[in-house]
Amino acid sequence: MPVVGVSGILRKEQEMWESTDKSLQDAFQDLNALMSKAKEMVVLAERMRLKLLSGSNNQTSGTNDEDMGTKEEMQDWLLSVGIASPVTKESAGALYHQQLSRQLADFVKKPLEMAGGMINLIDIYCLFNRARGTELISPDDLRQACSLWEKFDTPVMLRKFDSGVMVIQNKTHSDDEVFSRIRSLVSKPDALRTGISASDAAMTLGVAPAMAKEHLLAAEGKGLVCRDVSPDGFRFHINLFPEISPDDRYLVKDHGIYSMWISAISSS
Amino acid sequence: MQMLGEFKLPHFFNYPPYFTLQPVRDTREKQIQLWKELILDYCRTQKVFVIGLDEDFQLFSNPAIERTLSHESREAFLSALVLEGRAEWLDKGHRKCLILWHRIQDWADLILRFVKENGLEDSVMTVEEIRSGVESRGTELHGMDRTILMRALKLLEHKGKLAIFKGTSADDEGVKFSI
Numbered sequence: 001m002p003v004v005g006v007s008g009i010l011r012k013e014q015e016m017w018e019s020t021d022k023s024l025q026d027a028f029q030d031l032n033a034l035m036s037k038a039k040e041m042v043v044l045a046e047r048m049r050l051k052l053l054s055g056s057n058n059q060t061s062g063t064n065d066e067d068m069g070t071k072e073e074m075q076d077w078l079l080s081v082g083i084a085s086p087v088t089k090e091s092a093g094a095l096y097h098q099q100l101s102r103q104l105a106d107f108v109k110k111p112l113e114m115a116g117g118m119i120n121l122i123d124i125y126c127l128f129n130r131a132r133g134t135e136l137i138s139p140d141d142l143r144q145a146c147s148l149w150e151k152f153d154t155p156v157m158l159r160k161f162d163s164g165v166m167v168i169q170n171k172t173h174s175d176d177e178v179f180s181r182i183r184s185l186v187s188k189p190d191a192l193r194t195g196i197s198a199s200d201a202a203m204t205l206g207v208a209p210a211m212a213k214e215h216l217l218a219a220e221g222k223g224l225v226c227r228d229v230s231p232d233g234f235r236f237h238i239n240l241f242p243e244i245s246p247d248d249r250y251l252v253k254d255h256g257i258y259s260m261w262i263s264a265i266s267s268s
Numbered sequence: 269m270q271m272l273g274e275f276k277l278p279h280f281f282n283y284p285p286y287f288t289l290q291p292v293r294d295t296r297e298k299q300i301q302l303w304k305e306l307i308l309d310y311c312r313t314q315k316v317f318v319i320g321l322d323e324d325f326q327l328f329s330n331p332a333i334e335r336t337l338s339h340e341s342r343e344a345f346l347s348a349l350v351l352e353g354r355a356e357w358l359d360k361g362h363r364k365c366l367i368l369w370h371r372i373q374d375w376a377d378l379i380l381r382f383v384k385e386n387g388l389e390d391s392v393m394t395v396e397e398i399r400s401g402v403e404s405r406g407t408e409l410h411g412m413d414r415t416i417l418m419r420a421l422k423l424l425e426h427k428g429k430l431a432i433f434k435g436t437s438a439d440d441e442g443v444k445f446s447i
Contacts, residue, residue, distance in 0.1 A: 195284060221292055226285035230335055237285050241298040249278040249302065262279055 101148040108156055108168055116207040117173050121166040161214050181205060182219045186238040192264035195228050195235035272326055275313045287335035289344055303345040308354060312369035317413035319365045375420035378408055389447045394440040
C-alpha cells in the first residue's frame with residue numbers, strides 16, 4: 001500500500017471521505033429512527049384528538065369530575081404542543097389561552113410604559129417570547145390571548161390601524177390627546193416651513209417611529225395634516241386646504257393658520 | 269406674489285402637499301378642485317390648448333420648493349377636467365390632453381359673433397383665415413387651436429349655420445356661412 005508520494009495523499013483523502021460518509025450515514029440512521037417515531041407520535045395524538053371529539057359529542061357518557069379534569073388537561077396538553085382541539089375552538093377560550101391572556105396583560109405593563117403608551121404587536125411577540133425563554137408561543141397564540149382581553153377587566157387593549165398594523169395600547173390612551181400634540185407640533189414655524197417626518201414626531205411624542213407614523217396617518221385621516229411625498233422623503237404638513245377659499249384662490253384671511261404659514265415661509 | 273409668465277400664482281402653489289396626490293377623500297376633492305381651476309385659468313391666460321403629460325409643463329412644477337407633480341397626479345387632475353367636460357384626451361394612452369378653457373359651444377358662439385360683427389353672414393372663408401386672418405386679430409379666435417376650431421365649425425354645421433367644404437387647393441378647407 002503506497003503511503004508516500006501523490007498516490008499516498010490521494011489514498012488518505014479517499015479514506016477521509018469514506019469515514020465522513022459513514023458517520024453521516026450513521027447520523028441519518030438516528031434521524032430516520034426519530035422520524036418514524038415522530039410519525040407514530042402524530043398518529044397517536046390524532047387518535048386522542050378524535051377520541052376527545054367523540055367523547056364530548058357523546059352526551060350520555062357518565063362524566064364524573066375526574067374524567068372532565070383529565071379531558072381538560074388533555075386538551076391543554078394538545079394545545080401546548082400546537083395541536084388545536086376542535087372541542088374548545090368555538091368556546092370562550094381554552095384554559096391555556098385564558099391563562100396566557102392574563103399573563104400577557106401583566107407582562108405588557110412595563111414595556112408599554114417604556115414605549116410611551118403604545119407598542120407594536122410584533123415587538124411584544126419578541127419581548128414576551130424572549131422573556132419566556134422556553135415554551136415559546138406562536139403569533140396566533142398571542143393574537144388569541146390579546147383578543148381575550150375584551151372578556152375580562154384589563155387596562156390594556158388590542159387595536160388595529162387602517163394600515164393593518166396591530167398595537168397594544170392602554171385603554172386610557174386618548175387619540176384626541178395625541179392629535180392635539182401633533183397639531184401643535186406641525187404649527188411651529190420650522191414645521192410650517194418644512195413639515196415633519198415620522199422621526200420628528202417620534203421624538204416629540206415619545207414613541208417609536210413606526211408608532212409615530214401610525215399616529216400621523218390617523219391624524220391625516222382626520223384631516224389635521226397632509227402628506228408631502230418627494231425624494232426628500234415622506235413628510236406631513238398642517239392641512240391648509242380647508243383655509244383656501246373656493247371662490248377666490250388669492251384670498252388670505254388675517255390671523256388664520258394660512259396667513260401664519262405665509263409669514264413663516266416668507267421669512268426663510 | 270409669484271408669477272408664471274403673466275399668470276399670478278396663488279400662495280398655495282408653494283405648499284408642498286399641493287404637489288402630492290392626497291389620499292384622504294375630502295382633502296383630495298379640495299385639491300382636485302384647486303388644480304382644475306388653476307389649469308383652466310392658466311391655459312386661458314397663456315393660450316395653451318394642449319397639455320402633453322410627459323412634457324415639461326410649467327404649471328406642474330415649482331422649482332422654488334423642488335416639487336413636481338407625478339405622472340399619476342397629472343393624469344388624475346386632467347381626468348377630473350375631462351369628466352367635467354372641460355378637457356378631452358387626444359389619445360388612448362392619455363398622453364395628450366386638449367384643454368377646453370372655452371367649451372366647444374362657447375367657441376361656436378364666438379365664431380358666430382365674429383361673423384356677425386364683420387358682416388360675413390353669406391360669405392366664404394378658409395378655415396385658416398378664421399383663426400389667422402386679418403379680421404381675427406384682436407379677437408379670441410386669433411391663434412386658436414385648429415382641432416378645436418374644426419369641432420366648433422362642425423357643431424355649427426350640424427346646426428345649419430354653415431357648410432364646410434374642401435378647398436380648390438390641396439391645402440385648406442373652406443367654410444360657407446349661412447347665418
